[in-house]
Amino acid sequence: MWPTRELYTAGMFAFAFGVTGGIASHWFARHARWTSWLFCCTAVLGAVLEAAAAVGGLLQRSEVAWSFASGVPYLQYSIRLDPLGSFFLLTLSVLAAGVGVYSIGYLKHGPAGKNPGLSCALLNLLLESLTVVFTASDVVLFLIAWEVTVAAAYFLVVTNHESAEARSGGMLYILMSRAGTGMVFSGLLLLVSAAGSTDFRGMHGIGEKLLGSNGGIAFLLLFLGFGVKAGIIPLHIWLPAAHPVAPSHISALMSGIVIKTGIYGMARVFFDFYGAVPPWAGMLVLLVGVVSAVLGVLYALMEHDLKRLLAYHSIENIGIILMGFGAALLFRSYGHPALAALALIAGLFHTLNHGVFKCLLFLGAGSVLHATHTRNMEEMGGLIRRMPSTALYFLIGAVAISGLPPLNGFVSEWLTYQALLSGFGATTELTRVTFPIAGALLALTAALAAACFVKAFGITFLALPRSREAEEARESAGSMRAGMAILALACVLLGLGATWFLPVFDPITRQAFGVGISPDLIAGNGFILTAGSTRSGAVSTLLIAVMLIALSGIPLLLWLLWGRRATRATGPAWDCGQPGLSSENEYTATAFSKPLRMIFGALFRPRREIQAEFEVSPYYPKSIHFESEIQPAFEKHFYDPLRAGILGIARRMRMVQAGSLHAYLTYIFITLILLLIFAVRG
Amino acid sequence: MIGLLVAIIGQTALVLLFSPLITGFSKTLKARLQTRRGPPILQPYRDLHKLLRKGMVMPETASWIFSATPYVLFATTLLAALLIPTVSAQAPLSPIGGVLAVVYLLALGRFFLALGGLDAGSPFGGLGSSREMTISAIAEPALMLAVFTVALGAGSTSLSAMAQAAVGQSWRFLAPSQMLAFAALFIVLIAETGRIPVDNPATHLELTMIHEAMILEYSGPYLALIEWSAWMKQMILMTLLVNVFFPYGLTAEASASGIAISVGLFIFKLATLALAVVLVETGNAKLRLFRVPELLAVAFVLSALALISTFLFGGRG
Numbered sequence: 001m002w003p004t005r006e007l008y009t010a011g012m013f014a015f016a017f018g019v020t021g022g023i024a025s026h027w028f029a030r031h032a033r034w035t036s037w038l039f040c041c042t043a044v045l046g047a048v049l050e051a052a053a054a055v056g057g058l059l060q061r062s063e064v065a066w067s068f069a070s071g072v073p074y075l076q077y078s079i080r081l082d083p084l085g086s087f088f089l090l091t092l093s094v095l096a097a098g099v100g101v102y103s104i105g106y107l108k109h110g111p112a113g114k115n116p117g118l119s120c121a122l123l124n125l126l127l128e129s130l131t132v133v134f135t136a137s138d139v140v141l142f143l144i145a146w147e148v149t150v151a152a153a154y155f156l157v158v159t160n161h162e163s164a165e166a167r168s169g170g171m172l173y174i175l176m177s178r179a180g181t182g183m184v185f186s187g188l189l190l191l192v193s194a195a196g197s198t199d200f201r202g203m204h205g206i207g208e209k210l211l212g213s214n215g216g217i218a219f220l221l222l223f224l225g226f227g228v229k230a231g232i233i234p235l236h237i238w239l240p241a242a243h244p245v246a247p248s249h250i251s252a253l254m255s256g257i258v259i260k261t262g263i264y265g266m267a268r269v270f271f272d273f274y275g276a277v278p279p280w281a282g283m284l285v286l287l288v289g290v291v292s293a294v295l296g297v298l299y300a301l302m303e304h305d306l307k308r309l310l311a312y313h314s315i316e317n318i319g320i321i322l323m324g325f326g327a328a329l330l331f332r333s334y335g336h337p338a339l340a341a342l343a344l345i346a347g348l349f350h351t352l353n354h355g356v357f358k359c360l361l362f363l364g365a366g367s368v369l370h371a372t373h374t375r376n377m378e379e380m381g382g383l384i385r386r387m388p389s390t391a392l393y394f395l396i397g398a399v400a401i402s403g404l405p406p407l408n409g410f411v412s413e414w415l416t417y418q419a420l421l422s423g424f425g426a427t428t429e430l431t432r433v434t435f436p437i438a439g440a441l442l443a444l445t446a447a448l449a450a451a452c453f454v455k456a457f458g459i460t461f462l463a464l465p466r467s468r469e470a471e472e473a474r475e476s477a478g479s480m481r482a483g484m485a486i487l488a489l490a491c492v493l494l495g496l497g498a499t500w501f502l503p504v505f506d507p508i509t510r511q512a513f514g515v516g517i518s519p520d521l522i523a524g525n526g527f528i529l530t531a532g533s534t535r536s537g538a539v540s541t542l543l544i545a546v547m548l549i550a551l552s553g554i555p556l557l558l559w560l561l562w563g564r565r566a567t568r569a570t571g572p573a574w575d576c577g578q579p580g581l582s583s584e585n586e587y588t589a590t591a592f593s594k595p596l597r598m599i600f601g602a603l604f605r606p607r608r609e610i611q612a613e614f615e616v617s618p619y620y621p622k623s624i625h626f627e628s629e630i631q632p633a634f635e636k637h638f639y640d641p642l643r644a645g646i647l648g649i650a651r652r653m654r655m656v657q658a659g660s661l662h663a664y665l666t667y668i669f670i671t672l673i674l675l676l677i678f679a680v681r682g
Numbered sequence: 683m684i685g686l687l688v689a690i691i692g693q694t695a696l697v698l699l700f701s702p703l704i705t706g707f708s709k710t711l712k713a714r715l716q717t718r719r720g721p722p723i724l725q726p727y728r729d730l731h732k733l734l735r736k737g738m739v740m741p742e743t744a745s746w747i748f749s750a751t752p753y754v755l756f757a758t759t760l761l762a763a764l765l766i767p768t769v770s771a772q773a774p775l776s777p778i779g780g781v782l783a784v785v786y787l788l789a790l791g792r793f794f795l796a797l798g799g800l801d802a803g804s805p806f807g808g809l810g811s812s813r814e815m816t817i818s819a820i821a822e823p824a825l826m827l828a829v830f831t832v833a834l835g836a837g838s839t840s841l842s843a844m845a846q847a848a849v850g851q852s853w854r855f856l857a858p859s860q861m862l863a864f865a866a867l868f869i870v871l872i873a874e875t876g877r878i879p880v881d882n883p884a885t886h887l888e889l890t891m892i893h894e895a896m897i898l899e900y901s902g903p904y905l906a907l908i909e910w911s912a913w914m915k916q917m918i919l920m921t922l923l924v925n926v927f928f929p930y931g932l933t934a935e936a937s938a939s940g941i942a943i944s945v946g947l948f949i950f951k952l953a954t955l956a957l958a959v960v961l962v963e964t965g966n967a968k969l970r971l972f973r974v975p976e977l978l979a980v981a982f983v984l985s986a987l988a989l990i991s992t993f994l995f996g997g998r999g
Contacts, residue, residue, distance in 0.1 A: 384745045395747075404790040405783060414782055421830060421839065429993065436830040436989050440982075443785075443826035444819065450793050451815035458800030458811065463743050528777055537839035540778040544761065544787070547775070551757040554698075555907050558734060566902055567737035570744075573804035573899055587800065587808020595816040599975045 004056030004064045004081060008135070011049030015128035018042035022121025036107035039120030043127055044100035050131055051093035057081030058090065058504055065137060065201075074198055080137035083507035084272065088134040088264045090504075091352045094490055095256045095359045096127050102363050102483025103249045105476065109370060111160035112247040119159065119247075126152040126253065133261050139188050139198040146184070146261070150177045153258055157246040166245040173242035176235070180228030184265065187221035190214055191273055200272070207274030215274075219281055222269045230262030232322065233292040234634050236315045240299075243314070244307035244375060248366020251307060255314040256359035263321055263351050270329055271344065271512035279333045283434070286326025290438050293319025293445040295603075301452045301596055302604060302630050304377045304589040306365045309456055310358065313401060316445060317354040320416060321347045323438060327419050330431055332513060339422050341509035341517045342532060346415035348505060353408040353494060357400040360487035364394035367480055368460060371473035377456070377589045382465035386473045391461045393484040398457045400491045402450040406541035406548070408494035411529065413446060414539055418531030448596070455592045464583040496542045499526045590628060597630070604630040689774035690764060697763040701913040702726035704920070708956045715964045726913065730906050738902035743803035751798035752900070752907035758791035759911040763918050767925050769944040771845040771932040780839040781829050784922070785822075788915060792818060795908070799896035810895030817880065817892065817974060821873045824981035828866040831859055831988045832926055841926070848929040855927050862988035864927050869981035871923060871959070873974070875916045878963040880974050917952070920959075924951040 018039045025035045057064050067078030081089070103123065106112070112119045129152055132145035154177075158170035192198055194214075195206045207215050224235065231239040239259070243251045270277070270285075296316030303309040324347025331340035365375075367390045372380055384391040400407040420442070423435040465471040475481075494501060499522045506516030523530050523538065531537040575581045597606050608628040612621040706723040713720020740748065762784045764775040779787075796815050799807035833839045836847035854860055873880045881892040891898075897908050925932065931947030933940045969977065 382743070384747065399790070399793065402789075402793060403786065404793060405779075405786050410786060414786075417782055418839065421833060432993060433990060436827060436834065437986065439830055440823040440827035440985075444823040447789065447815075447819035447822035450789055451796075451819050454793060454796040454800070454811060454815050458797050458808075462745060462747060462797065462801040463803035524777065531839070534777065535838055535840070535843060537780050537782070537833075538777055539780065539783050543775075543778040544783065547761050547764070547778070548754075548757045551760045552753045554694075554760065555753055555756050555903075559903060562731075562734040562903070566735060568902075569737065569739050570742050571739045573741040573743065573802045574806065575804070581804060583803075585805050586803055587805055587812065592808060592812045595812060595971065596819070598972055599816070599820065 002056040002060060004053050004060060005066060007049050007056065008053035008079070008081065011046045011053060012128060012131065014042045014046035014049060015124045015131070018046065018124030019121045019128065022117045022119075022124060024117075026115060026117035026121070036113070036116035036120060037104055039117070039124065040100050040103045040107065043103070043120070043124050044097055046124070046127060047093045047096035047100055050089055051097070053081065054086040054090035054093060057086030058083055058507060067137070075140045076138045076199070077141055078137045078199065079132075079135050080200065081135055082137075083511055084264075084267060085134045087348060087352075087504065087508060088260065089131060091260065091355050092127070092130050092134065092257050094352075095253065095355050095487070098359060098363070098483045098487040098490075099249050099252055099256075100483070101486060102252075102366075102480050104483075105479035106247070106249050106366060106370070108477070110247060111162075112249070119156070122152050122156050123250075123253075126156060126258075130257060130261065134264060137200040139192055139200070139203075142200075143181075143185060143188070146181065149258065149261065150174065150181070153250075153254060156250040157242050157254075159247050159250070160245065163245065169238075169241040169245040172238045176228050176238040180225045180235075180262075183221045183225030183228070185225075187218045187225055187269075190218040190221070200268075203273050205273070205275040207269075207277065216278070216281075219269070219274065219277060223266065223281075223285065226262040226265035226269070227288070228262070230259050230266070230318045230322075231292075231315050232288050232318060233295050233315060234638055236292070236296070237635060237639060239315060240303075240308050240311040243311035244305060248307070248362055248369060251310075252359040252362035252366070255311065255362055256355040259314060259318065260351055260355060263318065266322075266325060267344075267348070270325060276333050276335075277329055279330060279428075279431075282326050282329030282331075282333055283430075284326075285322055285329055286434065286438060289319045289322030289324075289326050290441050291319070292316065292322065294441055294448075297445050297448045297452060298596070298600055298603065301448060301455070301593045304459075305375045306368065306377050306380075306456065306460060307362070307375050309377075309452065310361050310365060313361075313449065313452070314354075314358060316449065317350065317358065317401070320413065320442065320445065321350050321354070323347075323442060324350060324416050324419060327416075327423065327435065327438075331423065334428070334431075337513035337515045338517050338520075338532065339419065340513050341505075341515050342415065342422065342521075343419035344509055344512060345502070345505045345517070345521075346412055346419045348508065349415060349498075349502075350409075350412035353400070353412045353491075356487055356490045356494065357397045357407075357409060360393060360397040360484055360491065361401065363480070363484050363487065364390055364397060367476040367484070368394075368473075370476060370480075372467070372469045374467070374469060377459045379467035380460045380465070380470045381463050381467075381583060381586065382461075382470060383473055384461040386465075386470075387461075387475045389481045390476060390484065391457075393481075393488045394461065395457055396488045396491055398453040400495070402453050403446040404450065405539075406495050406545040408491050408498070411495055411498040411539075411541060413442065414529075415531070416442060418537055422531060422536065451596070452593075455589055459587075459589045459592065463586050466583045466586065496545055498541060499529050502529075603633065605633070606630050686774065689770075689772075693764055693768060693774050694760065696768060697760065697914055697917060698910075701917040702730060702910070704917055704952060704956055705913045707953065708960055711957060711960045712963060715960060726909075730910060733901075733906035733909070734903050736902040738904060741802040741804070741899045744801050744899070747794070747797050748801040748899075749904070751794045751801075752904040752911075754794040755791040755911045756907045758787045759914045759918070762787040763914055766841050766918060766921055767845045767929075767932060768921055769931075769933060769941060769948050771842055771849055771925075771929065773842050776840055776842040781833065781841050781844070781922075782839055784841070784918070785825065785829070788918070789818070791911065791915075795896060798900070799898075802899035804899060806891070806895045806898045810892055810898070813892045813971065814896055817873055817978075820975050820978045821870050821981070824866050824978055824985050825870045825874075827982065827989060828863040828870070828985035831863045831985060831992055834989075835859070835992060841922070845925050845929045845932055848926065849932060857991075858994075859988045859992040860927060862984050862991060864923070866981045866985035866988060867923055868958075869977060869984070871919045872962065873978060873981075874919055875912075875959075877959060879966040879969040879977070882968050920952055920955050921948075924948075924955055 065080035129148035136142040195203045228235045300312035328343035400409040403409040403413040420435040420439040502518040528540045611625040614621045767773045796811035799811035836844040876893040933944040
């Protein structure tokens with residue numbers, strides 16, 4: 001018997017110790033060197049314990065659940081490690097372990113390092129509340145944990161509160177989160193009213209029992225509410241504002257797992273609370289997924305702020321996850337549980353994979369930022385020589401996020417393609433056309449992501465340094481490298497060993513659709529991953545990796561046969577006969593993405609301004625000033641009018657709030673009368 | 683097991699040895715069409731032999747990425763070549779990946795090649811990388827949608843299954859969906875292999891180059907590997923086109939005469955396709971870079987039409 005409950009509780013205590021200890025050390029041992037070390041270790045310990053508990057939740061046949069009465073009506077502290085929750089808990093733990101180790105070194109410097117005790121306390125609080133979000137089995141407890149997560153994340157985002165950018169980013173985050181929570185709250189209330197209980201176990205398949213259009217309304221409210229958190233377009237604007245300004249280990253957690261609470265909420269609602277939904281719901285999710293994926297990556301391409309670029313990629317990957325979810329919903333609507341299971345596995349696997357590589361990339365960006373003191377890629381360059389390990393880990397993350405074989409991003413994108421393609425012949429005409437086109441747009445997304453990461457890696461790490469800071473950059477501390485190494489290893493293992501990991505999804509799909517399909521997805525003694533059967537398509541990342549290594553032997557052989565006598569010299573790169581190539585001649589990030597900026601000009605509406613000063617001839621300018629920017633379409637056409645409208649209403653509301661005590665007493669009195677009438681009549 | 687090993691070695695040898703010939707053939711053909719004499723057909727082999735023995739000049743700024751790139755590119759391209767059916771409908775390594783693996787292996791090679799271009803630190807490398815990644819990104823949806831159309835007809839993303847589904851349906855390529863998908867893939871072939879009107883493989887004028895700009899700093903054996911990979915990639919894409927749409931002569935049995943006929947037909951099909959490519963190259967001028975997206979948009983529309991016509995006219999039959 002695996003002690004799931006004990007492990008879970010021990011993990012919670014480890015986090016709780018981190019929270020209280022962190023706060024205590026802020027008062028008593030503010031400058032002690034061991035503070036960040038000790039309380040990051042509690043985070044890592046908690047993560048390891050929770051990982052063990054999650055494994056228990058996934059593998060045990062009987063349900064792992066327990067609860068405490070709170071003494072308050074409608075509130076039960078009930079915890080349940082069902083397969084879906086446990087899967088997200090496992091994702092959280094893997095990321096938290098990497099981030100925890102990384103933070104040991106990271107918290108010695110920077111704004112987060114000024115108050116290591118408080119930073120650690122908030123980090124542990126964030127992890128603890130996330131654990132409860134994924135395992136709460138009660139609506140009220142879930143919402144409480146949800147709000148604690150928002151609060152903890154907010155304070156972590158504004159760690160560097162001296163910068164106005166961090167403050168406004170944090171403010172936008174908390175405002176959008178409030179709106180999202182409002183929608184989630186109303187949606188859950190509708191569901192609870194149908195179920196008659198706040199327990200998740202009583203809400204399985206409750207969506208259909210809602211009367212009239214309420215089922216659809218609740219679905220939309222929950223989709224949009226959780227969508228704010230997940231960062232779907234057009235509700236994404238907080239994401240590129242808040243993620244980059246946070247300390248990098250927090251950005252990593254935000255992009256890796258905090259936005260996944262939105263995905264968890266959607267998975268819980270779509271595949272647990274609702275049975276079959278009407279096809280429009282699945283189509284909506286698929287459409288939002290496609291739009292978020294394509295626009296997310298296009299906006300990412302235009303960024304030369306390394307962390308904003310990564311934040312936009314989170315939107316893209318949320319889109320890819322939702323493509324899997326949308327396909328799963330549609331398959332279930334049309335009565336194909338096995339195909340729905342394939343699509344859900346694709347979405348969930350991508351959730352884990354994105355968490356791992358995005359976390360890794362943000363940690364890499366953190367190390368770079370730490371070494372060069374800038375987020376602007378145009379001032380980096382040449383870091384591969386100065387920070388070789390960081391460069392290697394970032395490269396692994398870049399290959400993984402571009403969906404290239406044999407790493408983990410490829411596996412989940414491959415599964416998504418297969419899920420979209422297997423819809424042919426099984427569904428109606430509409431989906432027969434939309435699924436392959438969604439697949440083609442996924443291909444566009446992946447190819448653009450590859451272009452974007454050629455830019456991100458190439459401009460940041462390769463060629464010559466573009467600034468003095470980049471020239472003087474030094475490799476980061478050992479613990480930071482170790483944290484990245486853990487996640488890089490996870491990228492490789494989840495890629496090469498995907499087939500051995502797949503059975504984890506069986507209990508989840510069994511809970512959602514009543515089928516476990518992992519035996520069908522695995523062939524050839526576990527070496528080959530299939531799309532339901534070997535006939536419909538197969539791939540083996542492990543054998544691809546082995547063959548790639550083997551085939552690299554051929555050039556080596558050729559070298560032995562012919563090239564041994566060949567000399568090898570170094571020289572300057574081709575300079576068109578005008579010696580003295582410097583970093584100023586290098587291609588910049590802006591230049592790299594210029595062709596795409598022009599091709600998608602209708603979307604970006606780029607504006608550029610060139611001012612040249614010259615004395616004699618316009619061909620010999622003395623100085624050139626160049627400015628280029630793209631139009632933030634959603635902010636301009638949707639959020640600006642919205643904000644203006646709200647402010648206008650608020651201005652008119654101001655007359656109600658006159659500051660006069662008599663008026664307020666009158667309001668209270670009127671409210672009381674109204675309530676009394678309501679109570680008497682009701 | 684022995685059979686598999688023979689198939690792997692056979693196909694490796696076929697692709698390695700035959701791909702320079704296609705390039706040589708195309709170059710000669712193109713020269714003749716332009717009433718030039720052109721290089722001998724075997725010139726690419728001589729180039730390889732020469733480059734492999736030459737010394738190398740590495741740019742001072744280059745890191746290990748620059749040196750690793752030729753190996754990664756060569757290995758990924760060769761592995762992709764082992765996943766496609768050439769003379770037999772059964773590709774040697776078909777079980778370890780279908781058409782998605784082929785496309786993504788080529789993408790992995792391109793990813794490193796573009797990094798290699800940036801690593802040199804010269805502006806041309808960055809220019810080439812930027813353009814190469816742009817064009818491949820906008821070619822990708824057309825490529826995938828056309829491939830999906832064929833895959834949906836076969837009910838599989840395995841290339842062997844696609845070729846087998848086509849065997850025995852001699853006039854299938856006349857179905858509207860097949861013709862449209864073929865047209866889309868033909869445009870993608872021209873874009874991906876860097877042919878006129880998208881890119882000019884013969885140019886060495888810095889500002890008009892795409893592929894050549896990216897590999898400007900490579901020399902000696904590394905350049906040989908990169909050139910060879912480019913030729914193999916061209917052969918892969920051409921083979922894909924001819925064998926998926928015109929699977930005539932793909933052997934089922936391993937008899938000597940059967941293989942001989944298959945090889946003969948395979949060479950004939952490739953030569954015909956090469957002729958078509960060369961005709962397009964000779965008859966057109968190079969497009970401006972920013973006109974290329976329009977061409978690729980045409981390819982995407984063609985493949986979308988192909989998809990729609992699969993169930994309007996029943997492209998499976």
